[in-house]
Amino acid sequence: MNAIVPPLSGMACDACAIRNRAICADLRADELDILNRLGRRRRLRGGEQLLWEGEEAVLVANVVDGVLKLSTQTGDGKEQILGLAYHSDFLGRPFGETTPYGVEALTDATVCVFQQRDFDQFARTHPRLEHKLLERTLAELDRTRRWMLLLGRMNAEQKLAHFLLELADSLDQTCSKTQDAHVAFNLPLSRQQIADVLGLTIETVSRQLTRMRKEGLIDLPARRKVTILQHRALEDRAGMAVQNG
Amino acid sequence: MNAIVPPLSGMACDACAIRNRAICADLRADELDILNRLGRRRRLRGGEQLLWEGEEAVLVANVVDGVLKLSTQTGDGKEQILGLAYHSDFLGRPFGETTPYGVEALTDATVCVFQQRDFDQFARTHPRLEHKLLERTLAELDRTRRWMLLLGRMNAEQKLAHFLLELADSLDQTCSKTQDAHVAFNLPLSRQQIADVLGLTIETVSRQLTRMRKEGLIDLPARRKVTILQHRALEDRAGMAVQNG
DNA sequence: CGTGGCGTTGAACTACGTCAATGCATGTGG
DNA sequence: CCACATGCATTGACGTAGTTCAACGCCACG
Incomplete structure (x- = not known):
């Protein structure tokens, strides 16, 4: 019934390495199938940029493997890395106008990318996914705040x-x-x-x-x-x- | 039909100062009525603590007015304030075990507090609320990351x-x-x-x-x-x- | 009128930044 | 296989922004 359309460039979510860790965990097979068709895999070489700070938010993504950095820049060009993203981390800014940080692959990496528009719509109609995303965002906020302590108070x-x-x-x-x-x-x-x-x-x-x-x-x-x-x-x-x- | 039970210590959400700004915006009257009964208003004096870092996460809250600080501590007792919360900001850690930061009122403040358990359950069954919370959390994450730049790279x-x-x-x-x-x-x-x-x-x-x-x-x-x-x-x-x- | 918190100011110190030289791989071309 | 260029990393010398320590001022409150 489902999965005749070639999903994710020939790679089905079922077989995905982060199937049970990323936001797509907890989705039913039929939901996953839809998501499957919305997203596509993309391989990044180390040094390749996925998102640019300040650009229109057109993409969101899940990290499948590799390490990526999130970064922003000061007025005078100094860089501040906001965090690192590892497998099953979520990238990009759903429900927003502009991408608030740049994303660059540090190692060769694989990501599962979605058009933000498609993803937003899917999320809004699938509360379980949205819940996963919320949990992940809350955890990310905690992690980010711990980094603030590091930046502000540590030698x-x-x-x-x-x-x-x-x-x-x-x-x-x-x-x-x-x-x-x-x-x-x-x-x-x-x-x-x-x-x-x-x-x-x-x-x-x-x-x-x-x-x-x-x-x-x-x-x-x-x-x-x-x-x-x-x-x-x-x-x-x-x-x-x-x-x- | 609704609102016979005294809601929020005599203060109905309808009349709430942040009715249209906080996560409760977009809720229908009947949903709001339920939330109304779950939460209660609480006045805090300047200096009063609402949440303690590391304690079990039993409360979440919305700031109605006043200014509060979120903070954490280093091993040697130095404090790092993670951020300030103003009217309509959300406090606490839904869907989590422990509160990741302490919250203390800096000025006299009014908050609308919920048992985390009740709130979580309401959220999970009301996608519109959960969506609002997600948007707010994403925005908070952006704001927090901008502070990282400040802490890491500014004089x-x-x-x-x-x-x-x-x-x-x-x-x-x-x-x-x-x-x-x-x-x-x-x-x-x-x-x-x-x-x-x-x-x-x-x-x-x-x-x-x-x-x-x-x-x-x-x-x-x-x-x-x-x-x-x-x-x-x-x-x-x-x-x-x-x-x- | 004293007492106890904050806040301000000064002087000395230090951790980190800046600038500059050197080291050490990896690649390229003879 | 060597000469040498290129790019990152290390190391040293020195400068300085911000911390630390300490004294003092100001204002509220009993």
Whole structure:
């Protein structure tokens, strides 16, 4: 009865990696089928831009895999990254005029994109989807507010420690846990991008990382690789490191 | 047919000051009547706490009037104010376990509170309300992200300028516009609280304010009063002040 | 008229930013 | 395989915005 139309460029929602984690969780098969036809998969290369800050809001999307950054700019061109988006995160601004932030893929990524117009209409007529979206937005608001604390009240060391811990956590599908709770992962961001996330400069990021390395908290086997050696100690630094004499 | 049960401690939604601005806008009379019976008005004195960070999420609320602060704390007890809530803003965490931030009234305030459980259930069965809540949450997320830019990338002068302009804007019901676009209003926050909002110290706030006063941008007729004398100039400072020699 | 909160002001310190040199990979062309 | 160019990362030296510490002023309130 359904699914004769080729959905999502040949990739059905049923088989989607984030089927049960994204906002499309809880949808019935027939609803999913409709959504299936509205959206399409899109592969992004690292560095590719999906949404531009201030443009008309024409697209919304779900992250299937990869890491993307949400960012905005100050009057004088300094960038502030507003957050990172991982698998099953939602991107874009439904029910709004303009996209409030730019979205760029940091790694190669897959997203499931919708015309905002179509998506809005579908959402308005499918309360279960809208409810999912609401829950996700509320959670995102919580997450964003926790970042405010980081930006407003933490020093460079705490910021870096937090950043590494959160990244390790968000990536734990990808990263390999060796014995002794060592966690190794690939950094999806350059030093400059880390600086933009944390409201620091590239030099401060670099200095803090090498300091943590020298202190044995982490290892930096390559530019884009990090290993967390002392998870607990790193948590202490994130919490409130008092570096007295 | 409806409204025999005394609603909201004798105050019906129909007559509510924020009837058409809060999430209850767009509700039909009969829906509103149900909501009416679920909620109750509560008056708060300045300084009174409505929600505590980390507690079980039992209440949600709408701000009717007054100014409240949302805040969280670092491990070492420093406070970061996550935002201010004005009339028709929504407070609390529906569909969640714990309240992610503390809420305290800065001025005397009136709120319309609901048991989270009741509210959640009503929302889930009334898509129009849930849609309103979604729109509001999305807007709040946008607003929060703009604050991140402020916290992460602005200097003290810009932060203060932004703060005063936003406050003047949010309070424009209350504040008196004299000729020459002068805007006078009462500060709902102490210097310490302003510092907590902006991620600064009380001394820096004080110094910046007196500097702006000396430069003729604002006047400070009393501790808790501000007059904006040169609105445009203040906007320039907020945007990107290059203070060269 | 004292007492206790805020707020302001000053002086010294410091974490981070800025500027500039150097290091270290990866790629390209001889 | 080497020379060298290019782009990111590291490291150092120095400057400064904002913090910290401390004294003092102002005003409300008993």
